[in-house]
Amino acid sequence: MAYCVIVDDLYHYMDEDARCEAGVFATADEALACCIRILQSDLKAIAASCKTADSLYGQWLSFGEDPFIVTTDGSPPVEWSSRQYVFAHGAEVIASVQGAASPPDGATA
Secondary structure, rough: EEEEEEEEHHHHOOOOOHOOEEEEEOOOOHHHHHHHHHHHHHHHHOOOOOOOHHHHHHHHHHHHHEEEEOOOOOOOOOOHHHHHHHHHHHHHHHHHHHHHHHHHOOOOO
């Protein structure tokens, strides 16, 4: 079985020339893990300029990376949605970025 992770650049929505391949994996789980790594990295970078999960979602829709999985050999398709992932995990990404940016209790900036 072969699963290929493709990444669309949402800033260039519908432009297949802006698409890149992130890798080919033997299992669906490996491909899914790659998608999550890409999204987590992208969301953390975008979250630095966002205060809410809704604003993160909007910024990601306009400027983010959208990984998806295609099978290359007739393997069963992988049910995965970057949009659903971002929507479901946006608040925790914002919290982790804001928590990392806050000084420890009692410390002054």
